[in-house]
Amino acid sequence: MSCVNLCTWVQAGTSRSRSSPFKLLHPLKSHGFSFQFSKSQRPISSSFFTVSAVLTKQETVKEEEGEEKPTFNFKAYMIEKGHSVNQALDSAVALKEPEKIHEAMRYSLLAGGKRVRPVLCLAACELVGGHESMAMPAACAVEMIHTMSLIHDDLPCMDNDDLRRGKPTNHKVFGEEVAVLAGDALLAFAFEHIAVSTVGVSTARIVRSIGELAKSIGSEGLVAGQVVDICSEGLSDVGLEQLEFIHVHKTAALLEASVVLGAILGGGSDIEIEKLRMFARYIGLLFQVVDDILDVTKSSQELGKTAGKDLVADKVTYPKLMGIEKSREFADKLNKDAQDMLSGFDPEKAAPLIALANYIAHRQN
Structure with a gap:
């Protein structure tokens, strides 16, 4: 496992290994990718690009004339995309027989949430020239799988949590047996939904996306991180390398899959897909670092879930190891390294991903 060197911080890199797609920070050239940036394609930095300054040629002229420059409205974007995702999820998982299991599936799936993963999927699709409709089934699928992981995480045999998104956890409402099955059903249906409902995309790209998603959550992805996390509880010798392994797999893998699926289904080239893969890998680890910080600095009411549970479970976290x-x-x-990976893309189309990275970095719950 290649880990983050905290003395020199993080250097941008990527991995396109089929056998283990979740390693961090391998040099680009060692995997056949060497991105040469022209002056016009150098990594985006806050010195010349911010989410609040996405300019078209016409707007640039207006700015030069002294008019106020336009802003990217991230809140409106998230509301619009979140509404589209919620409608698609509601339609995909209908309340039908057996009513009990579908009610349990819908209870957690439609309980709200920030919809970061599906929005990442849609934004990546549009960034490489695709349309929202091409990636919507995949966006719903990653949210179904994310919801499955939350239902299972909350079970008494795992984190034993009573609160999720401000509501009683699934097993508290429907019982442990139904909660387990609701998670299983969402997992299975996620793959069916991509296979059956994706339109306007070649069969090869659909199959590739299904394989990518499966690997991200299996024994080399989310499950790997979850198992190592469980086995690390209470241990005194867990270091940064093992902590990174846990979170690159447990948290970053599904975020990475969300972005990569969008790029694949949107028609992205291999180079574009791998740059977006690395972007997602950075923000995936960023998501967990911020989550660890919030767990010890916010209340349960502020978070909408039980605060301080990592401390109670004696889990190793970034604040525990680093302060x-x-x-x-x-x-x-x-966050900076993630945004650097968006160099070479249309800045206006990249604005949603820039904003999402900043949102993940500065979120309060």
Whole structure:
């Protein structure tokens, strides 16, 4: 496992290994990718690009004339995309017989949430020239799988949690047996939904996306991170390398799949897909670093879930190993490196991903 070197922070890189797609920070050239940036394609930095300054040629002229420059409305974008995703999820998982299992599936799937993963999928699709409709089934699928992981995480045999998104957890409402089956059903249906409902995309790209998603959640992806996380509880010798392994697999893998699926289904080239893969890998780890910080700095009411549970479970976290301030510095660095991977893309089309990275970095729950 190639881990983050916290002395020198993070250097941008990528991996396109089929056998283990979730390693961090391998040099680009060692995997056959060497991105040469022209002056016009150098990594995006806050010095010349921010989410609040996405300009078209016409708007640039207006700015030169002294008019106020336009802003990218991230809140409106998330509301619009979130509404589309919620409608698609509601339609995909209808309340039908057996009513009990579908009710349990819908209870957690439609309980709200930030819909970060499906929005990442849609934004990546549109960034490479695709249309939202091409990636919507995949966006719904990753949210179904994410919801499955939350239902199972909350079970008494796992994290034993009573609260999720401000509501009683699934097993508290429907019982442990139905909660397990609701998660299983969502997992199975996610793949069916991509296979059956994706339109306007070649069969080869649909199959490739299904394989990508399956690997991200299996024994080399989400499950791997979950198992190592469980086995690490209460241990005193867990270091940063093992902690990174846990979160690159447990948290970043599904975020990475969300972005990569969008890029594949949207018609992205291999180079574009791998750059977006690395972007997602950075923000995936960023998501967990921020989550660890919030767990020890916010209340249960503020988070909508039980606060301080990692401390109670004696889990290893970034604040525990690095302290709060160093963890925040690390989060800032991951955010910058993620945004650097969006160089060469149309800045206007990249604005949603830039905004999402900043949102993940600065979220409060």
